[in-house]
Every structure is written in C-alpha cells, then in structure tokens.
Amino acid sequence: MTSTLADRIDDLLPQTQCEQCGFHGCRPYADAIAAGDAEINRCPPGGAVGIERLAALLNRPAIPLDTTRGIEKPRTLARIVEADCIGCTKCIQACPVDAILGAAKLMHTVVSDLCTGCELCVPACPVDCIVLDPMPPAQANDRAHADAARRHFRRREERLAVERAARERQLAASKREVGAPAARHAVLEALARAKAKKDSP
CATH class of the missing domain: 1.10.15.40 (Electron transport complex subunit B, putative Fe-S cluster)
Known part of the structure; x- marks a missing residue:
C-alpha cells in the first residue's frame, strides 16, 4: 500500500x-x-x-x-488512586484510547500498557484522584506502542461515531412520534375549516 x-x-x-x-x-x-x-x-x-x-x-x-x-517533559502514565475514586466515569469519557476501565459508581483503573500519557483524564477528574507516574523509556520510545495507540484511538472514534448516529436516529424517531399527532390534528382542523367554509351560505 x-x-x-x-x-x-x-x-x-x-x-x-x-x-x-x-x-x-x-x-x-x-x-x-x-x-x-x-x-x-x-x-x-x-x-x-x-x-x-x-x-x-x-x-x-x-x-x-x-x-x-506546552513544554517538553518526560512522558507519563496516568494512575488512579482507587481509594479516592467515586466512579463518576468522567476520566473514561476523556481518555482518547480507552485505557481506563470501570463503570458508574464503581472504582476505575488505568491499563498502563494502553495509556499514552495524554493527561486528558487529569482535569476531567472532579476529585483529583489521578496521578502521573513516569512512563518507562522503553514504552515511551516503542513504535509498536504508538501504533497500538493509533489503532485504539481510531477504534474509539469509530465507536463514538456509531453511537452518535444511533442517538440522532433515536431523537429523530422520537420527534416524528411526537409530531405525528400534532400533524394529524392540524390536517383535521384544516379539513374542518374547509368543510365549514363550504357549508356556509
């Protein structure tokens, strides 16, 4: 290719x-x-x-x-202080490569082998329970790790696009369901007015 x-x-x-x-x-x-x-x-x-x-x-x-x-600095890995985690999922939503596992109201954890050190999860955390540890040099300089991060990012973007499309379809269907009775009512009113006009002397 x-x-x-x-x-x-x-x-x-x-x-x-x-x-x-x-x-x-x-x-x-x-x-x-x-x-x-x-x-x-x-x-x-x-x-x-x-x-x-x-x-x-x-x-x-x-x-x-x-x-x-930003400034150049050694690469880092995110780590969640699990005892302080409230399970809000904000870090999961912020992670661009799906390196954080967890569910709402349950403890989260970072899969260090997947983490890219982007630090986007840090400001997302409302209780400051994410710390940054040094990334091993072998991981920081590993092309295979970078290639995997690219794949994970693309896969996440594709998944989010599918989810957005599904939400938009659901919203459009809901609007149609809400609008259908109103449309029928408007048609009936128009027919009634037309009939009244026709019947009037």
Whole structure:
C-alpha cells in the first residue's frame, strides 16, 4: 500500500492523542502539516527530537518547540488512586484510547500498557484522584506502542461515531412520534375549516 506524506508524518508523531497541537488527535495534525496549514513544532510530547525528524522528512529547518502548546517533559502514565475514586466515569469519557476501565459508581483503573500519557483524564477528574507516574523509556520510545495507540484511538472514534448516529436516529424517531399527532390534528382542523367554509351560505 502506498503511503501518503500525511501517513509518513503521522508515523513520526508520538500518538499520545493529547490535542496539545490544537487538533483532535495526531492524524489531523499530520494532515494539517502535509497540507501546509500547521507548523512542525506544535507537539510537546514529540519534543525537539520529533521536530528534527519532521524537519528531515520535509526537508526544512528544525524550529524551536512552540511553548504556547506546552513544554517538553518526560512522558507519563496516568494512575488512579482507587481509594479516592467515586466512579463518576468522567476520566473514561476523556481518555482518547480507552485505557481506563470501570463503570458508574464503581472504582476505575488505568491499563498502563494502553495509556499514552495524554493527561486528558487529569482535569476531567472532579476529585483529583489521578496521578502521573513516569512512563518507562522503553514504552515511551516503542513504535509498536504508538501504533497500538493509533489503532485504539481510531477504534474509539469509530465507536463514538456509531453511537452518535444511533442517538440522532433515536431523537429523530422520537420527534416524528411526537409530531405525528400534532400533524394529524392540524390536517383535521384544516379539513374542518374547509368543510365549514363550504357549508356556509
């Protein structure tokens, strides 16, 4: 299969799906770079090394990280302090790669092998029970881990799209059910008015 420029750019990104670049995931950022709509220095998790790799691929000078997007720092893994978890599911909803398991009003836990260190779960937690531990260097630099994160992100996006479509269909059906009696009533009223007009002298 022939890879596009956006594919090759995406392969160099860390696949944290953290959105610090301003895009909803690494692939949209790769698409924007390929189209010339975004600079190569908007990925704090990729850092200086990531910028250098992108610059080499695109045959352009490396530029400093845009620190308005965040600062370069060691990658981390989220961990839930389970004794403090209230089971609100907000972290599950925020996780872009489905790395958090749990259910409403039950304790949650992070599957560390799936976690990308995006940190999106931290501000989502209303009781501050999520801490960040250092990510093992082998995991941080593992392309297989990045590729798996890309797959998990895409699978989640596809699932959410299916769920949104199902909700929209259900809402449309509910509106039709509510609107049907009103429509029938309007038709009957119109017929009654027409009959009254016809019968009037």
